[in-house]
Structure formats: structure tokens, C-alpha cells
Amino acid sequence: MENMDEDSETEAEVKSMDGTEIMVNNGTYRTINTRLQCITAMNEYENTSLEELRVEDYLAGRKGQELQTTGFGIAFPVTSTQQSAAFSLEASEHTGFGTTRCGGQAQQPGTLAKFIPIAGTDTMVNKGTTWTINTRLQCITAMKEYENKSLEELRVEDYLAGRKGQELQTTGFGIAFPVTSTQQSAAFSLEASEHTGFGTTILNTDPDDSMHHGQYSPPAPVSIGPLRWYWQDSDDIWIPFEPESLQQTLERKFKSKQRIYLFSRENYKWSYSVDFHLMTQKNLDTGKIRKLKRCSETNVSCHYEIASTTSYPAPLIVIDDELPPSWVPWDLAHPFERVQLQHSDADYIKVSDKFYQTMSPHQHVLQAVFRIQNHTLWSAFCNREKSMLNNQRRLGDTNDVDKRYLFHGTDSLDTVRGICINNFDFRLCGKKGTKYGQGAYFARDAKYSHGYTKQSVKLERYMFQASVLVGYYTTGKAKYKRPPEKPGKDHELYDSCVNKPNDPSIFILFDKTAYYPEYLIQYIDTGDEVVP
CATH class of the missing domain: 3.30.720.50 (Signal recognition particle alu RNA binding heterodimer, srp9/1)
Incomplete structure (x- = not known):
């Protein structure tokens, strides 16, 4: 430190460094104006830190016979005629921060003026169009009273002007800091509901609340709005x-x-x-x-212009059921959400593989597979599965509930929406026959359900692959409005009916909580022709 470069000391007057920068926002390049208020932004000191400049000035001999300690814990001269430009108190001398001292006093000693954010306008060019945008400068050095000063100079001036308490406490940063003064710096004021020099509102009602026994507890961050x-x-x-x-x-x-x-x-x-x-x-x-x-x-x-000033209600309180790992957060604004799956998704591969077990990939072309997320239906389905599992355990059955992925064809997009909102409604059965009971019908094979679909104007067809809790089943009959009773079990019913108990391919359910429309398949049949 004894052989320092002469040019590294703070002899030059500080000047704010104005310039421009390029900002990228959502792929759009924008030119913005910048102003650097720190002395180390100047070319003369660009490779030197503030702490280094302080030490170099002191060691270079620009100090008085009597030393006084600043709020930063640094020995500081107050009577020397050869003083640091960074901390000079001599009349009509420029400090290293660009401030002129008159008669040993600064023309504007420290942060006497209350901090007020500087609002204004600026221009921004976006794809050749010039926009006028609103701006707000939150730094105290942007105020007209302090536009030629740096933050470091304001700190020092506040301290030397006597705006400090009789007792100093050490903050968590090792800096001596006044906590009892009634004449405090605007930049460091701890008074309740006062703005600091950095545009932050301190909400302490007791100035000592944030400092106890030499420990510093920073105030809660200021909310900038939702x-x-x-x-x-x-x-x-x-x-x-x-x-x-x-x-x-x-x-x-x-x-x-x-x-x-x-x-x-x-x-x-x-x-x-x-x-x-x-x-x-x-x-x-x-x-x-x-x-x-x-x-x-x-x-x-x-943003450039807001169409309305809405008062926003408190956040919604949503009790989320546990979601499968691949699912996305619930849609809070609509009764259900269609989540389009990517071809590489495990769910897409699982659905397409089962679909093409009985469908021709040359004739039936998948356009999209959507996962249906309906909080109400999913919650009821999960509760039903738990109830069936508990019943099996009561009967001594340690197996999982018999749950299968089965197909259900639909004849219109309107029907698809109704199912996504309200589930398959067994009460609307009878449109395609009730050979095995008056319930909701599901098929093991996509080829069978394809016969119940119809092409749309755009030649699209829709088919669901549903999660179905078939449980214990028996042969169905047309007269059944519910599953029959189990033999030897008083009033205990089967969970579903089928066409062939030994090799079932058609399943009939009578409880709408026992199935969930999990996947929607959108496809085209290349044999379809445009209907005039």
C-alpha cells in the first residue's frame, strides 16, 4: 500500500457517467439511458474500489493533525490543509465527489431534503415503433438537490454535519451507526414511517426495534404489488x-x-x-x-398503457388434492383444462400404444392427445378408489382395486365438453342401446368405441380413454339399473357389469364417481369424406 499509483487517488472531480445500454425483453432489443453516480464509474478510478480510494487518500498524507472516526469506522481528517479530495472540508475546494465546500461547510450538507422519487417519461423503440413510457427513479441522487453528488458523499456529509446520535452502535456490517439522534440524516433516518434516502419506507414504530445488542435485523421488504x-x-x-x-x-x-x-x-x-x-x-x-x-x-x-385500474381481491384459497407427477397446476378459472401432451411424453406414448392395439396407424391418424384435469371429478374419483380399497381390505382382499383404461367414443365436440365438465352420465344411456344394463359403457378396444364416433366438419373424431374402477363385476342384463347383489352377501352389490365375465371387453358402470375422463384423443379417419 506504500507504493501506490499517484493517479489512483481521488484528485479528479466526480462526474456522473451518462450512457446507453441494450436491454433484451422477451426477445426484443431496447436501448435505455443510464447514469452511473459512483466515483468508481469514472475512467480515472474504474479499476479501484471505494474502500481502496479511502485508504490511498489517507496513506498519501492528505490528513489533518487530529483524526476523527467516520460512521464507516475509518480514520478521517478534519483540520488538514492537504486533505483527500474524497473527504475535503476546505473552503472552495472540490471534493472527490464533485461537491464544492464554502467556508468549511457544504452548500447542501447531506440529505436535508426528504426523498421523493423522480417521475418522468422516456422513449422506447420496439420493432420500429417509438413508444412513450413512464419512468420512476428510486435513487436519492436523482433528485435535483443531489444530482451532482454520489451516495458515498451524502453519507459522509450527513455524518460530519452532526446528524448523528450521542451513542453509536455497531450494525451487522461492522459500521458505527447513530440510533438515538433526533436530528437524523434523510438518507439513514429510522423514524417511523419516514422515507430513507434509498426510497424505502421504514415501518418501525420504535427506532431501536431493529437493533438490539449490536445485532442488525433488516426491515421487512417493501411490497411492490402483485x-x-x-x-x-x-x-x-x-x-x-x-x-x-x-x-x-x-x-x-x-x-x-x-x-x-x-x-x-x-x-x-x-x-x-x-x-x-x-x-x-x-x-x-x-x-x-x-x-x-x-x-x-x-x-x-x-407496460405502456393500462386500460383499467382494477382493485384486486385477496388470493384464492384452494385445497389441492395430491396430483400425479406429470400433471400441471389446477386451472382456477375454468371447470376443467385440456393439457395437450407432447409426442415424447410418457402419457402420450401410453395412450397411443393402447389406441393402436386395435386401430390402423395408416387409416386412423392421431392429431392430438389431451389430458383432462377437472378438480371436482378427480377428487371424487380418488375418494371412490379409496372407499373401494377399504372395502376390499374388509373382505380380506389384499389386491389393489381393479382399475382399467377403457375407451368411450363420442359423437360431437359439444358432447366432449359436457363429459369434461360433468363426466360420463349413465342417466343418458339408451342412445346406443342398453344390452348389458342402463349405465355408462366403456370398451377395452378402441376399434369398438370408434364405431360410436362421428366426424366433425373438420373431419375430426374424438374418443376418450378413461380410468375406470371396474372392481368386482358380473354379467350384465338390459333390465339392470344398478349392479346386482353378490350371492350370499346381504345387499352388497357388484361394482360393475360386463358382457363376458371370463373375457370382458365391454364394461358398464352405474356410479359416476367410479370413472374419470382422463385422456381425450383427437384423430382423423382417412376414409372419411367431406360432408357437403
Whole structure:
């Protein structure tokens, strides 16, 4: 430290360093203005730290005969005529922070003015279009009173101006810090509900609450408001998603790293796909793509114009049932969600393999496989399985419940939606016959269920692969409105009926909690022709 470079001492006047930077947001490059307020941002000191500059100034002999300790625990000169530019108190001398001293006193000694965030506007260019955006500068050196000063200088001026208490305590950072003064720095004030020099509100009602026995407990972080989701309309206005349950659904799915979210609006009039990687929303009916934004309501630089100022209710309280590992968070805004599976997903492979056991891959082409997530139906199904398992244990049966993946063909997209919301309704049986009972019918083979599907205008066909708790079963009859009683068991019923007990291929269920429409298969039959 004794052979220091002369140029590393703080003899140059501090100047804020203005410039520009490139910011990338969702793949878009933006040019933003910057201002660096620290002395070490200057070219003269760019390779030197603040602590090093302090020590170099002191060791270079710019110190007085009497030393005083600053709030940083550093020996500091107060009477020398050859003083550090960083801490100079001489009249009309420039400090290393660019402040002029007059008669030993600064023209603006420290942070006397209360901190007020500086609001303004700026311009941003996005794909050739210039936007005006709102800005808010949260640093005290952005205020006009302190625009030529650095944060370090303000700290020192506050201390030397006497805005300190009679007793110093050490913070958790090893810095001497006043805690009892009634004349405190605006930058370091601990008064209740006062703004600090850094734009933070301290909520302590007792200044001593955050410091006890030399230990520092930082105040609770200041909330910046909830993160909100917006879509951009044709006039480039950012519209918040509504209702609140949809806001929370988007946030949950974004945080869980779900790639695609499908949902409908206006009673299924419009269907949409949200891509969280591209931050876009696509109307699946018209093909229109819109941009999305996710930002805090208080972060006005994140969006250009907000269409409404909504008061947001408290977060929803949702009791989640335990989800299978591959499932995504529940949709809080709609009764069910279609989650499109990727070809590489284990669930997709499992469904397609079973589908093609009896279907021709050349004639029947899979377009998509969706997992159906309906909180109400899934909860009832899981409770039913637990109840059946407990009953088996009572009878001394240690096996798992007989649960099978079975197919069910549908004749329209409207029927698909009804099943996704309300499940297969055995009370609507009879449309295709009731040979084995008046219940909901499921088939082992996709080929059999294919006969109950119909092509749509777009030549699409839909078939469910359901999870079915077949349990104990027996041969069905057309007159059955429920399973028959087990022989020798007083009023105990079978769980389901089948066509052939020794080799069942058709299953009939009479309790809607005993099955769940887990997968929806969308496919085309190459033999279909367009209906005029």
C-alpha cells in the first residue's frame, strides 16, 4: 500500500457517467439511458474500489493533525490543509465527489431534503415503433438537490454535519451507526414511517426495534404489488386478464414452467392457447396472435398503457388434492383444462400404444392427445378408489382395486365438453342401446368405441380413454339399473357389469364417481369424406 499509483487517488472531480445500454425483453432489443453516480464509474478510478480510494487518500498524507472516526469506522481528517479530495472540508475546494465546500461547510450538507422519487417519461423503440413510457427513479441522487453528488458523499456529509446520535452502535456490517439522534440524516433516518434516502419506507414504530445488542435485523421488504398479466389489443393497449381467478391461474402455470395453456371464453365461443415461452396468446379459431406481458402494477415501465385500474381481491384459497407427477397446476378459472401432451411424453406414448392395439396407424391418424384435469371429478374419483380399497381390505382382499383404461367414443365436440365438465352420465344411456344394463359403457378396444364416433366438419373424431374402477363385476342384463347383489352377501352389490365375465371387453358402470375422463384423443379417419 506504500507504493501506490499517484493517479489512483481521488484528485479528479466526480462526474456522473451518462450512457446507453441494450436491454433484451422477451426477445426484443431496447436501448435505455443510464447514469452511473459512483466515483468508481469514472475512467480515472474504474479499476479501484471505494474502500481502496479511502485508504490511498489517507496513506498519501492528505490528513489533518487530529483524526476523527467516520460512521464507516475509518480514520478521517478534519483540520488538514492537504486533505483527500474524497473527504475535503476546505473552503472552495472540490471534493472527490464533485461537491464544492464554502467556508468549511457544504452548500447542501447531506440529505436535508426528504426523498421523493423522480417521475418522468422516456422513449422506447420496439420493432420500429417509438413508444412513450413512464419512468420512476428510486435513487436519492436523482433528485435535483443531489444530482451532482454520489451516495458515498451524502453519507459522509450527513455524518460530519452532526446528524448523528450521542451513542453509536455497531450494525451487522461492522459500521458505527447513530440510533438515538433526533436530528437524523434523510438518507439513514429510522423514524417511523419516514422515507430513507434509498426510497424505502421504514415501518418501525420504535427506532431501536431493529437493533438490539449490536445485532442488525433488516426491515421487512417493501411490497411492490402483485404481478399482473396483460394482453395487447389491436390499438396497442394493454388489457388485464379477467377474472382474478384467471390471473392467478396464469401465474401458477408460469411458475410451474408449463409451456402451453389452453382455455376458452364466452361459453366456448372462443378458444385460446397461451405460450409462456413466446409470451403470446393465439385465438385457435381465427389464428390471431397477441402479445402478453407479466409485470407488477407499480412497474409502469413494464407496460405502456393500462386500460383499467382494477382493485384486486385477496388470493384464492384452494385445497389441492395430491396430483400425479406429470400433471400441471389446477386451472382456477375454468371447470376443467385440456393439457395437450407432447409426442415424447410418457402419457402420450401410453395412450397411443393402447389406441393402436386395435386401430390402423395408416387409416386412423392421431392429431392430438389431451389430458383432462377437472378438480371436482378427480377428487371424487380418488375418494371412490379409496372407499373401494377399504372395502376390499374388509373382505380380506389384499389386491389393489381393479382399475382399467377403457375407451368411450363420442359423437360431437359439444358432447366432449359436457363429459369434461360433468363426466360420463349413465342417466343418458339408451342412445346406443342398453344390452348389458342402463349405465355408462366403456370398451377395452378402441376399434369398438370408434364405431360410436362421428366426424366433425373438420373431419375430426374424438374418443376418450378413461380410468375406470371396474372392481368386482358380473354379467350384465338390459333390465339392470344398478349392479346386482353378490350371492350370499346381504345387499352388497357388484361394482360393475360386463358382457363376458371370463373375457370382458365391454364394461358398464352405474356410479359416476367410479370413472374419470382422463385422456381425450383427437384423430382423423382417412376414409372419411367431406360432408357437403
